[in-house]
Amino acid sequence: MIVDACGREFRFRFDPSYRLAARLFGIRDDSAVVRVGAGELCARFGPWTVRTPLRNIAAVSLTGPYAFVKTVGPAHLSFGDRGLTFASNNTRGVFVEFVDPIRGIDPFGLVRHPNLTMTVAEPAELVTLLDAR
Template structure:
């Protein structure tokens, strides 16, 4: 499989607040290759083997206060890396992965990302 790279979609009203967190288009992306899924959202990173991806589906739209920035879901401990209130992708994992906090204590069963082409990312993850 060729490398698939997805850019995050940045809604204009949220560009400056996200930039203050270090989250900008040049520091945020999703990369999928034969070996791994890697998400970078400014200073936050998630990397897991490709075999740990259980599935991916489009989700959204979202309310801005639940989606913009890095978020922990209190309902299921999932992580959101959000830069848009539009459609995103929820990636589910076989084994939960660390992403928000340093170390391995806080692990997430899923990650939601708001990329520019959610359908292409879903295809790359399920191919």
């Protein structure tokens, strides 16, 4: 976690088995980050970006493990609930539920997501920070 004047930054923890697949979709260490500050949550996972006010967060929890085939590679859309996943490992992540669904998987915002899962390197710290909002 990095702390600066703009807030806190959380990097993703890439398992070796996820790294190559992620790179094929433009997802690298320098393009996968979660930032919390100035009253908002911003998450970038390669070409996919999510941004929402902190007041739009309904609940936060730790989750995992996840199925490899459902999480490796690009951002994933759950067909069950339209949830969005930014995964760099299948071990542990942060599950964020929103008051109002957010845009993320498509550039036009046609699909709205009621939740987002992110596998950052310090998931417990991110949960604590978002819970304190």
